[in-house]
Amino acid sequence: MSQHLEGQTAIITGGMRGIGLGIAKRLRQAGANIVIWDLNVDQWDASAAGFTPTLRQAVNVASLASVEAAFAEVVEQLGRVDILVNNAGINGPVVESWNYPVEAWDQVLAIDLTGVFYCCRTAIPHMRERQYGRIVNVASMAGKDGVQYISAYSAAKAGVIAFTKSAAKELAQDGVLLNCIAPAMVETGLMAEMTPEHIAASKAKIPMGRFLQIEEIANMVTWIAGPECSFTTGFVFDLSGGRATY
Template identity: 50%
Template sequence: MSGERFEGRKAIVTGGASGIGLGVCARLSAEGAEVALWDSDADALKAAQSTKGPFAAAIPVDITDPAAVDRALLDTVSVLGGVDILITSAGITGPNTIAWDYPIAAWKRVIDVNLNGLFYCNRAVIPEMLKGGYGRIVNVASIAGKEGNPNASAYSASKAAVIGLTKSLGKELAKSGITVNCITPAAVHTPIFDQMTQEHIDFMLSKIPMGRFGKIEEVTSLICWLASEECSFTTGGVFDISGGRATY
């Protein structure tokens, strides 16, 4: 994949060291963008730089700490000179268990990473985009946020909240030149599967009419369109990529 669709654009990708995030980083870079990878795993960032890079920046950051997010943004802007694109793909699943047995600490952790951390990143980056009067934000939600997966109540609730936040931001920024959209993928086989039980993985597969999991490159194709200049009249949108699972 090559081209100049993102020539001159400056992008931040959270969860950029693996999975969907790394796939997005590689494609954005191949199409001309300067990319900053944000991830909590410093070793994975080094590996991503050596296997898929070099990228413009690879910054370790705990997105659940708003002060750390602000520092990471300053570091990123000092390297890139600005921010045009934000892709928030960082996330965790939490344990697979019924809601009334769900550990409270685990619930708080899932909400802190998947919702609060995503909010901190959006909140930090938007003022930088407003300076240039242009921006593309793509928040990674999940089909679980629309349907509610059993034995994944915290994950489902956090992703439903991401959809609501995206719709609010889309309306708030509608006249600014900044679009805010989200995607709701069904399961994609990435390292996040390591956080799930095999029973839950089998359940997710059984819900997909195509009978297979999504591929990283399929998801990155959708994300990169939403992150492009072509996506100019769509904001506050929710885009399914679910192999036929989505019913609305």
């Protein structure tokens, strides 16, 4: 397997499980030194994951102070950050927008959108100074389509897409590329937060007739995060099984 990320440092938020863990594993296979950010990083299972990260840090992406302190520690210990994958996120309740709990709305936006901003805001000056960086923000097809009953999640992911496009234009001549991915529904633990009806409706929208697999996301992110992706920034890479229409 190609070691095209040998010697690079990659931070993956929400990297303890699911999509984040899959991305971390694939980036490690490509040679990157892996830094895992998550709320709880104590229960790492090296045998199940297939690797041991260089660093594991307890980080709340919804807290700028937490993000800044962790990033400073990474730079102090490893000297550089080349790749940032903003994956941490929650789905929130599945409910009509007019009944959406205000506290849940605030929490979803804080983690899924403001967390992306905090991490980018912290990492970009370091990457600009080095004139190199790759940032991959995990959005969603929900951010393009707007999915019924998950209005906060849809709004947050739409915000991630727009933020990515905005920041990418600002950095276009600095060697720092920002892109995002828009997956359709993936088979992960997040499904536990969803109703069977919501899951069935999501699957019905996918022309391929199946859910996205974590490995498929990880493969795409590994290319976007590498040096071969050199003239694409501010773009949304779809992983939709044919669902995407724009």
